[in-house]
Amino acid sequence: MLSIIIPTLNEEKYLPLLLEHIKKQDFSDYEVIVADAGSKDQTVQIVKEYKHRVVKGGSVAYGRNQGAKAARGELLLFIDADNIYLPEDFLSELVSEFKKKNCDIATFPLYIDGNRMDKMAFKVYNWWAKKLQRFKAYATNSMIVKKEVFDRVGGFDESITLAEDHDFARRASKIGKFRYIEIDPILVSARRMEKEGRIRLYSKYILAEIYMETFGPIKKDIFRYWKKNKQSEPDNSDKVAVGKKK
Numbered sequence: 235m236l237s238i239i240i241p242t243l244n245e246e247k248y249l250p251l252l253l254e255h256i257k258k259q260d261f262s263d264y265e266v267i268v269a270d271a272g273s274k275d276q277t278v279q280i281v282k283e284y285k286h287r288v289v290k291g292g293s294v295a296y297g298r299n300q301g302a303k304a305a306r307g308e309l310l311l312f313i314d315a316d317n318i319y320l321p322e323d324f325l326s327e328l329v330s331e332f333k334k335k336n337c338d339i340a341t342f343p344l345y346i347d348g349n350r351m352d353k354m355a356f357k358v359y360n361w362w363a364k365k366l367q368r369f370k371a372y373a374t375n376s377m378i379v380k381k382e383v384f385d386r387v388g389g390f391d392e393s394i395t396l397a398e399d400h401d402f403a404r405r406a407s408k409i410g411k412f413r414y415i416e417i418d419p420i421l422v423s424a425r426r427m428e429k430e431g432r433i434r435l436y437s438k439y440i441l442a443e444i445y446m447e448t449f450g451p452i453k454k455d456i457f458r459y460w461k462k463n464k465q466s467e468p469d470n471s472d473k474v475a476v477g478k479k480k
Contacts, residue, residue, distance in 0.1 A: 236264040236329060237307035243271040245315040248423060253284045258402030263324035267304050269297030271369075295390035295398045302384055306477055311378045312399075318347065319421030325416045328378060338383045338410025339403060341373035342417055348424030351432055356422075367414040373403035373441060376420065383410045396452045397442055 238256065242249060251269075256266060269291035281288050288302045291297030298312055309329065321327075330430045332340055343360045346352045363372040377399065387405045390398050403412065427435055445452055 235307035235313055236261075236309045236325065236378075237301070237305035238264055238266045238271065238304045238311045238313065239270065239298055239301030239305065240313055240315055241268065241269045241291050241294050241301070242273060242277050242281075243291070245277045246273075246275040247358060248318055248425075249277060249315045251319070252313070253280070253286070255318075255320040255322075257284070257323075258322055259325045260322070261329065264325060265306060267301040269301040271297060273309050280390050287318055293392060295392045295394065298311060299389040299392065302381065302389055305381060308381050309378060310381050311419070312376065314375045314422075316423035316425060317420050318423050321418040321420075324418065324420060328415060330379055331392055331415045331417060335413050335415065336411060337378075337413045337415070338405040339371070339373070339377060339379040340413045340415045341371075341377045341403065342415045343419035344374070344376060344422050345419035346424055348421045348427055349432075351436075352424050352427055355436055360419075364414045364416070367412060371403035371407040371412040372400060372414075373412075374399050375422075377403060379406060380410070387393045391451060392452050394451050395455050397446060398451075400446065401451045 238418055240249070240252070249453045253266070256264075266281075266284070266286035266287060268277075268288050270281070271291040271293070272290055278288055287304065289297075289300045291300060299472070301312075302310055309332070311325075311328070341363060342358055359372075359374070365374060374397075383406050386409055390402050392398075394401055412470060416464065429439075442452060445456075
């Protein structure tokens with residue numbers, strides 16, 4: 235079984251898009267676990283309407299760890315609530331390729347519903363993650379891992395303030411096989427870029443990578459990830475057709 239784990243906090247605008255695309259998958263051997271950090275909107279009610287499980291969340295790392303503890307599957311898929319489009323064969327192809335490549339942990343292409351700068355940035359990131367897969371693991375917000383590997387590395391480090399996903403992938407890759415699986419991409423909302431500002435956000439990612447390479451995991455609050463300003467409205471992103479891989 236595949237356990238899909240989604241951390242949430244006030245995601246009533248975006249989560250239904252993701253859950254609907256999961257529902258339309260041509261793959262049925264899965265469960266969905268939402269780790270909610272105390273949403274004040276309709277997030278939890280939406281999850282219950284789709285008949286999925288809800289566990290107590292908190293920080294992103296804590297929520298993912300709690301979801302993994304509750305998981306019944308031997309494979310864990312971590313995705314964010316603003317991953318708003320999944321090709322209908324996404325889960326079946328992901329699991330098939332994961333097993334075919336004999337992976338222990340893997341990531342996959344991400345496509346963004348943003349402007350030219352965003353698309354270029356994600357294109358570069360996907361290329362970089364693919365080229366370095368045999369030397370260094372890059373996995374941002376979306377990855378699949380064997381539960382036994384997750385348990386062996388102790389899950390996500392909840393003391394990390396930024397890039398806990400990269401840290402987890404790199405620790406897991408030291409005891410298991412990491413690969414970048416080339417399948418049709420999932421679509422990510424550009425809301426983070428719109429909230430923080432593109433130049434500021436991409437600069438922060440670059441500085442964070444330099445910090446990690448120099449000093450190790452980021453455990454100080456030197457990069458503020460989420461601003462308390464108005465969340466952008468979702469558009470018709472669930473209707474966007476993501477092109478097939480060449």
